[in-house]
Amino acid sequence: MVDGYCLSDLVKVPRATRVMVRKLCELGWLFRKVRGYISESMDRFPAEDVGTVGQAFCAALQDELLEYYKLLAVLEAQAMNPIPLVSESAGSGNYLSLRRLSVWFAEPMVKMRLMAVLVDKCRVLRGGAMAGAIHLHAQHGDLLVHEFMKRLLRRVCSPLFEMVRSWVLEGELEDIFAEFFVVGHPVKAESLWRDGYRLHSGMLPSFISQSLAQRILRTGKSINFLRVCCDDRGWADAATEAATAAGTSTRRGSLGYGETDALETLVIEAAKRIDKHLLDVIYKRYKFREHCLAIKRYLLLGQGDFVQYLMDIVGPELSEPANTISSFKLAGLLESAIRSSNAQYDDPDILDRLRVKLMPHGTGDRGWDVFSLEYDARVPLDTLFTESVMARYLKIFNFLWKLRRVEHALIGAWKAMKPNCITSNSFTKLQHAVKLQLLSTLRRCQVLWDEMNHFVTNLQYYIMFEVLEVSWSNFSNEMEAAKDLDDLLAAHEKYLHSIFEKSLLGERSQSLFKSLFVLFDLILRFRSHADRLYEGIRELQARTMESSLSSRDKKKSSRQTNDMHTKPGSWLSDGRKALTQRAGEFLRNMEQELDATANEYTSLLEVFLAQLPVQQHVDLKFLLFRLDFTEFYTRLRPSV
Secondary structure (H helix, E strand, O other), X not given: OOOXXXXXXXXXXXXXXXXXXXXXXXXXXXXXXXXXXXXXXXXXXXXXXXXXXXXXXXXXXXXXXXXXXXHHHHHHHHHOOOOOOOOOOOOOOOOOOHHHHHHHOHHHHHHHHHHHHHHHHHOOOOHHHHHXXXXXXXXXXXHHHHHHHHHHHHHHHHHHHHHHHHHHHHOOOOOOOOOOOEEEOOOOHHHHHHHOEEEOHHHOOOXXXXXXXXXXXXXXXXXXXXXXXXXXXXXXXXXXXXXXXXXXXXXXXXXXXXXXXXXXXXXXXXXXXXXXXXXXXXXXXXXXXXXXXHHHHHOOOOOHHHHHHHHHHHHHHHOOEHHHOOHHHHHHXXXXXXXXXXXXXXXXXXXXXXXXXXXXOOOOOEHHHHEEEEEOOOOOHHHOOOHHHHHHHHHHHHHHXXXXXXXXXXXXXXXXXXXXXXXXXXXXXXXXXXXXXXXXXXXXXXXXXXXXXXXXXXXXXXXXXXXXXXXXXXXXXXXXXXXXXXXXXXXXXXXHHHHHHHXXXXXXXXXXXXXXXXXXXXXXXXXHHHHHHHHHHHHHHHHHHHHHHHOOXXXXXXXXXHHHHOOOOOOOOOHHHHHHHHHHHHHHHHHXXXXXXXXXXXXXXXXXXXXXXXXXXXXXXXXXXXXXXXXXXXHHOOOO
16 A cells, blocks of 8 residues: 555454554554644745744644644553453453554544645645635534634634734734735835735635625725825724724734634724724815815816916917927916916915926927816825826816817907997998998808807806716715725716716717817817908908098098008008908908808718717717707708
């Protein structure tokens, strides 16, 4: 027999005796295997290959072998007694026979077999994986086996439970030999919460559930986040209160295998108090809600007076080529916008975090294309406002800034239109055909402006109220309901995702987003056409008034006309007839440009509206209702 003991064939004994001897020798073979494992583990180098759980396992096995040694001593003493003869009374006396020996070895045989199985199973395992493997063998209906395994597991799991206690009450990762199911990584402070610690599923023992392990992980993370990122020590009191509430001592060795309910109670109490303390620090000391509101007001353009004033004063600067713009000058203009609006009453710490940022630019870009605002989120808020999160805020800002720029352009066009409507009676001296052409061109421009203004106004209302305000309201409610930092992170992520999806910035709305930006560019071109039209009308108005004055004061008018002749391209250079001719030509050209713009706008708007009904997000379908609530576009374009 290989790796075992048996009687030699040369020994002549009955078959029954040979079988009994073989069974008894199995105990020695098992003993040798267990003792060999203990010796091998204790002599193994380096110690990381064994670990504290492995050492505890070896110590528990050694204690069981000591009990076996005691039994052997008793049996050896009995073996010295002579076996009585058949004629003598064999019912009494302390002597040993093979049958009596088999009875004595019945219980040790069960334990030794079990220890040998565990040795084979745990030879390549360590830490929590070893404890979990041993635990699986404890699920046994035999009371003897169950009690033996429970006693063994108390010793084996003692280091593991001590690691749990130290982690959830002190935030200390006392895992020298990498045996714990929580693993730490060296990271920067802003990445501590997300990347600093994680669960090692291979080291998670089966008697600790996944949900409990996640709670254990988060509790220790919260302590370390408070200690490292928030420079806070209030968690120590919360941990002490949690241990008291759970009825668990903070001293070592107060938890053990079989006390999973006590462990869960301790973790729940610690998590509840430490997470509450962490949220209090985030909300009160670091004013997370106030900073979220500041980002909404400035980066999401919710502070109307500030945005309007900022756009007014930076407009001339941003109309210049991007490579000629000074970020220092823009920073000064930002400061002026703050001082001239209600933003001046905000917390100085919030205003100090608001900065001007110029994005990378290419050839032909204007200041409007590269200007943006950024918000400086410092530790510990940068855990929530990470670089990727702020990049998404920047993308939302660029979209809203373009929308506000288009609105600002339409308002500027309206300011140019209104005075000309009031003073239109000054063109009575023009020919009737020119006056009709002028009125037609003005009406064409006004109608096109109305269409564009209707679209931009309703789109802006949808973005500012249906998207931003509704998302903020939901986010505020979820902030109130958050029980830990993970809940807060999830709520903030949901808030950002909601804005992205509803405002056409999501991956599924890219074609719609591109169509919208083409519309924006067309509206900005319309503004330049309108400006050129009304500049020409103002010049025509001025020349007409000069022509009227010439009939009253010919000399004075002559001097003025001579002065005008010095200006190349003047409409009075060739007199009244040339004025009328050039006015008609100018108005025809402008009307053609406006017609081309109107046709292009109608075509692009039809493409944009046609995509709204097929969008997956229900709010984007509501946008179609807002834009076409009178079914004006539906009647004109049944395909929409």
